[in-house]
Amino acid sequence: MTKKRRVDFSLNEDGKKVKINTREGVNDGSSRHGPNDSLLPGLIDDVALNCLAWVSRSDYASLSCINKRYNKLISSGYLYGLRKELGAVEHSVYLVCDPRGWEAFDPNVNRWISLPRIPCDECFNHADKESLAVGCELLVFGRELMEFAIWKYSLVLQGWVKCQGMNRPRCLFGSGSAGSIAIVAGGSDKNGNVLKSAELYDSSSGTWELLPNMHTARRLCSGFFMDGKFYVIGGMSSPTVSLSCGEEYDLKTRSWRKIEGMYPYVNGAAQAPPLVAVVDNQLYAVEHLTNMVKKYDKEKNTWDELGRLPVRADSSNGWGLAFKACGEKLLVVGGQRGPEGEAVVLNSWCPKSGVTNSTIDWKILGVKEHVGVFVYNCAVMGC
Structure with a gap:
């Protein structure tokens, strides 16, 4: 028995x-x-x-x-x-490139799904927003009439709920996620002050925790996790000062380390936050002026050129384009105009496949037709 x-x-x-x-x-x-x-x-x-x-x-x-x-x-x-x-994680791509709202693409079954509309006020609908996928949640950051607000879409509940606000509300920050946690760093407060503070979000409890301050205040920066640590690179410390340095946050020692010259591709206030993604603990970036994909050499603190993007990033200073990690692949999401009208194309490349004669073999992962060509927000969820 x-x-x-x-x-x-x-x-x-x-x-x-x-x-x-x-x-x-x-x-x-x-x-x-x-x-x-x-x-x-x-x-x-x-x-x-x-x-x-x-x-x-x-x-x-x-x-x-x-x-x-x-x-x-x-x-x-x-x-x-x-x-x-068990390691049975599947990835979905969430993006908004149309006033009708968020769409989710499941590459496993090649299917698009329209998410319910966010039950927010009209100010939040029309304001600039940032997004971040953590755990089984999609967080969307924006501004309502009176204050900053965060709405989250739960994959489990299939709906939107208001998320607890940060200890120091902000916008234009760098962010990254690893499993059930995420970190946001820098940005601007509601008065336009550039911040050096950082916070950790725990999706299992829905709470925010203040972390030690960075060495340098910055906004319009980018963040990511690599080798178990969180990094923030690029951005601006003022309307006229671009930053080429990066910072590394060690979750074990709760301390920041400044890395000079980690992101040299600065081009003034008009450029988008650095387009960066981490696959297999290797950092990749887009140099938007040349439309080239580059790989970071951790030992030398330098960048190696790999090959061209499948779309142009130089025409809009990197805005309107998404560059993300999707499992073992790099994902480039951009719009295109053709005989059938406007569409957004998801291009993917697995770095393990290598580069041949400075050419990256991009594959089309998915296409969303009859939408705008400008990608306002994009996040990849692994769940």
Whole structure:
């Protein structure tokens, strides 16, 4: 005889934390256990959960329709955490290039999904915004009529809720995420002051924590995680001073280290924040004036030229273009005009495939037709 564990799932009142109820019984091979006694008949729930975690996220909606227990399992979000433990992460691209709002692209099934509209005021709708994917959430930062605001889209709940505000609200900051945490650094406050402060967001609790200040105040900068540390590079310390230095934050020692000349591609206030992405703990960037992709040499603190972008970045000083990491691939998202009208194209390249004769072999990952060619916001979620 073997012990058989049944697991039940439910959401707490805040819709975040999962309450797991377990009951143990004895499986002696008799027929007194009904066919609905386990998630997958013939398997204990622990094994069944591992099997279900490997099911594609695109099938979760169908799974939730099987019965009430499956519906509770999917809506609890428990499988998303289990997927990460097992390495079953899938990536989705979230972007907005049209006034109608956010779109999500699932490259695993080549499908676009329109997200619900953010239930914000009109000021937030029309103001400049920044975005960041962390855990199973998409955070959108902007300004409402009276103050800065953050709205978050929960992949689990399939809807928008207001996020707790930062300790020091800001815009035009650098940011990056790793697993369930994210860090924002620098930016400007509501009075236009350039900040050197930084904060850590924990998606599991929905809270913000102030970190030690950077050495240099900066705005219009970019952030990323690499080798378990957070970096911020580029930006401006004033309307006329561009920064070529970077800073490294060690989460263990809670200290910043300044790195001179880490990002030399500065071109004044008109340029976009540095277009950077990290794949396999290697840093890549776009030099928008030449439309070239470059790779950072950590030992020499220099950049090596790889090849050209599949779209032009020089015509708009790097604005309206997204350069992101999507699993093991680099992703370039940009608009194009053609006989069929305007469209946004997602181009991808796996650095492991190498470069041939200074040429990067970009592949088209997806196309969104009949939208604007300017990419206002873009984030990649791995969940």
